[in-house]
Amino acid sequence: xxxxxxxxxxxxxxxxxxxxxxxxxxxxxxxxxxxxxxxxxxxxxxxxxxxxxxxxxxxxxxxxxxxxxxxxxxxxxxxxxxxxxxxxxxxxxxxxxxxxxxxxxxx
Ligand SMILES: [Zn+2]
Numbered sequence: 001x002x003x004x005x006x007x008x009x010x011x012x013x014x015x016x017x018x019x020x021x022x023x024x025x026x027x028x029x030x031x032x033x034x035x036x037x038x039x040x041x042x043x044x045x046x047x048x049x050x051x052x053x054x055x056x057x058x059x060x061x062x063x064x065x066x067x068x069x070x071x072x073x074x075x076x077x078x079x080x081x082x083x084x085x086x087x088x089x090x091x092x093x094x095x096x097x098x099x100x101x102x103x104x105x106x107x
Contacts, residue, residue, distance in 0.1 A: 001068060008072060008086075008088075011086070020076050035067075036066060040060075040061075041061040046076070058076070059066065059076050059078060061073075072088050073089040
């Protein structure tokens with residue numbers, strides 16, 4: 001982690017969809033400023049909105065810091081209302097196991 005991404009709190013348990021979207025808003029701003037980039041996702045970031053139709057049971061996005069390359073994983077289970085998690089991760093391939101049409105290796 002570097003100065004640019006150290007502001008992203010290491011591990012966050014998102015207790016509600018409200019917290020999830022609040023974080024998402026922050027991430028969208030960082031994407032616009034090119035502080036982070038989207039590495040992989042189970043659906044388009046634009047599709048994820050409070051009143052939108054959820055594409056999957058489990059939505060995941062993997063971001064990377066454009067400065068040091070640190071990966072961050074954001075996962076949320078919209079249908080279960082359990083919020084989600086945000087955490088730094090070493091490998092993006094470990095995630096996105098729910099992605100349709102792919103056979104990911106389970107680590
Ligand atoms: Zn960084």
